[in-house]
Structure formats: C-alpha cells, structure tokens
Amino acid sequence: MIICTTISELRTILNGQRGEAPDGLIGLVPTMGFLHDGHASLMQRSVNECAFTVLTVFVNPLQFGPNEDFDRYPRDLERDAALAEKHGVDLLFAPSVQEMYPTRPLTKILINEVADRLCGASRPGHFDGVGTVVTKLFNLVQPGRAYFGMKDAQQVAVIQQMVNDLNTPVDIVPCETVREADGLAMSSRNVYLSSDERAQAVILSRTLQQAERMLREPGMTAGKLSAEAAASIRTSPLAVIDYAELLTYPSLQPIDPDQLLTEMNQTLILALAVKFGGTRLIDNRLLQSAGGGLNV
Ligand code: AMP
Numbered sequence: 361m362i363i364c365t366t367i368s369e370l371r372t373i374l375n376g377q378r379g380e381a382p383d384g385l386i387g388l389v390p391t392m393g394f395l396h397d398g399h400a401s402l403m404q405r406s407v408n409e410c411a412f413t414v415l416t417v418f419v420n421p422l423q424f425g426p427n428e429d430f431d432r433y434p435r436d437l438e439r440d441a442a443l444a445e446k447h448g449v450d451l452l453f454a455p456s457v458q459e460m461y462p463t464r465p466l467t468k469i470l471i472n473e474v475a476d477r478l479c480g481a482s483r484p485g486h487f488d489g490v491g492t493v494v495t496k497l498f499n500l501v502q503p504g505r506a507y508f509g510m511k512d513a514q515q516v517a518v519i520q521q522m523v524n525d526l527n528t529p530v531d532i533v534p535c536e537t538v539r540e541a542d543g544l545a546m547s548s549r550n551v552y553l554s555s556d557e558r559a560q561a562v563i564l565s566r567t568l569q570q571a572e573r574m575l576r577e578p579g580m581t582a583g584k585l586s587a588e589a590a591a592s593i594r595t596s597p598l599a600v601i602d603y604a605e606l607l608t609y610p611s612l613q614p615i616d617p618d619q620l621l622t623e624m625n626q627t628l629i630l631a632l633a634v635k636f637g638g639t640r641l642i643d644n645r646l647l648q649s650a651g652g653g654l655n656v
Contacts, residue, residue: 516534
C-alpha cells in the first residue's frame with residue numbers, strides 16, 4: 361500500500377495507475393480516520409469491486425461547527441494504515457489541513473432542502489463542508505465509484521443529490537451500517553462514551569427495531585411513530601434527544617403527523633440524533649411502508 365500526504369504525489373500515482381490500467385475502475389472511500397469495522401466494510405467492498413482503491417483520511421475542519429469536536433476528534437494514522445493495508449487498500453491519502461486548504465476557500469458547495477433538515481438543521485453549514493470536501497476528493501481522485509455508509513443516510517442523500525445536479529461522473533455506492541454485538545452503530549465517536557453512556561447508547565438501535573415492528577400496526581400514524589420513538593429514547597436517563605424524525609427517503613420530506621403509515625407507499629427514514637454527555641450519536645433505519653420498495 362502506498363501512503364501519500366500531498367496532492368502532487370497523489371496525482372502522479374493516479375496518473376501512473378491510469379496509464380497502466382486505463383479501463384481499471386478506481387474506488388474511493390472517504391473517511392475521517394480512526395477506522396473501525398464500519399469503515400472496513402466500505403474498504404472491503406471497494407477492493408472487491410474496483411481495480412484500485414483509494415482510502416482518504418482527513419478530518420475536514422469545514423464540516424465542524426465552532427463549538428464542535430474538531431480538535432479532540434480521535435486520530436491514529438498508524439493504526440488506520442495497518443487496517444487499510446490488511447483490507448487490501450492500494451493507496452492511502454492523508455493530507456494535512458494546510459495541504460487541502462492552503463488558502464481560505466472562497467468557493468463552496470451549497471446543497472439545499474435535503475441538506476437543510478436533520479443534521480443540517482442541528483449543525484448549520486455541516487453539509488456545505490461535506491459537499492465541498494467530497495467535491496475536492498472527487499476532483500483529485502476521479503473515482504468511478506465512491507463508497508459511503510448508510511450510518512450517515514442523510515450524507516448519502518446529499519452526495520447523491522449533488523452528483524445528480526452537477527453530473528459528476530461517479531457512482532455513489534451506499535453500504536449497510538455495521539453494528540456492535542448489542543446493536544450500537546459503530547462510530548469513531550463511540551470512544552468518547554463513559555461506560556454508563558455506552559451501556560445506555562444501545563437505546564438508539566432498540567428504538568429503531570421497535571419502530572420497524574410498530575410500522576405495520578393498524579392505525580399507526582407518522583406522528584405517533586415519531587412520538588413513540590422519542591418516548592423510547594427517553595427511557596434511557598442519560599439520553600438527550602437532538603432529533604427523532606420520520607421523513608421520506610431519500611428526498612427527506614416531512615410527513616403529515618396524521619398520515620396513516622399503512623396507507624403510504626414509500627421508503628421512509630426514522631433518523632435519530634441523541635446526546636450522551638458531550639457525545640452526539642446518530643443512527644437511522646429505512647422503513648418500507650405498506651407496498652413500498654426500498655429504492656436506495
Ligand atoms: P467518518 O470517518 O465517520 O466520516 O465515516 C466515513 C465513512 O464511513 C462514511 O461514509 C460513513 O457513513 C461510513 N461509516 C461510518 N460508520 C459506519 C458504520 N458503522 N457502518 C458503515 N459505514 C460507516
């Protein structure tokens with residue numbers, strides 16, 4: 361595995377690779393590092409499907425708010441490199457902030473509507489930062505496929521919208537959420553949790569499972585399902601809800617609270633963001649209402 365930290369090295373290596381295998385598919389796995397098995401599943405899928413896999417590790421300051429965890433975000437490049445190599449990644453690109461943003465960027469990608477709700481509402485500017493860095497990575501790597509986790513389902517919807525709107529020649533590949541044995545979605549931020557918080561964090565995945573069961577109950581409405589989800593999360597004393605919302609997916613449109621779910625024919629998302637102490641966790645589940653087929 362090649363490791364590089366500069367854009368000029370990255371371009372030289374990729375040009376060489378394209379020269380050697382002009383038809384070879386390049387797969388991109390963008391991450392912020394501190395890799396876990398969720399990231400590993402993305403890397404493995406790219407390695408299986410593409411001739412050459414590029415993993416990027418970059419904690420992108422543009423997508424963090426002023427009072428968020430940019431400075432304390434966990435980092436361990438040595439461990440990340442070992443894991444990437446084990447999974448067959450060909451190239452690890454780990455640039456510095458200075459390398460990616462040598463001057464204050466005056467251009468940014470603004471994605472409306474789909475980026476305004478959920479995490480976009482709680483973290484203003486977050487998806488502008490994500491859209492901007494992902495566009496830069498697409499321009500640098502020019503991948504045929506890019507792999508994103510459904511753990512961040514809104515991010516998948518936002519990136520897919522951006523790629524559609526801008527005719528970016530890349531296939532976005534959504535990958536299933538990888539979970540701990542008790543159901544907690546893997547996240548680099550899970551290391552922040554105290555042991556009590558960690559034990560109670562399982563309420564997110566339990567709530568999502570419960571919602572799946574409740575979906576088909578006669579008389580179940582959108583409003584009732586969201587309210588039941590919020591009530592379920594509140595059974596964990598350390599949990600503070602940021603949002604618990606039922607929306608359409610991938611358009612992320614709100615649903616009339618009185619709407620009977622058994623009468624809808626659409627893919628929905630129950631999306632949760634919950635704080636445990638200073639740690640904000642997100643999780644979600646796609647729900648298939650009555651006759652709907654999953655369309656991601
Ligand atoms: P991050 O390093 O948290 O920015 O995540 C990098 C990529 O890995 C994103 O596409 C995430 O959605 C994906 N990812 C993070 N956690 C998981 C997980 N538990 N299962 C699957 N993919 C994940």
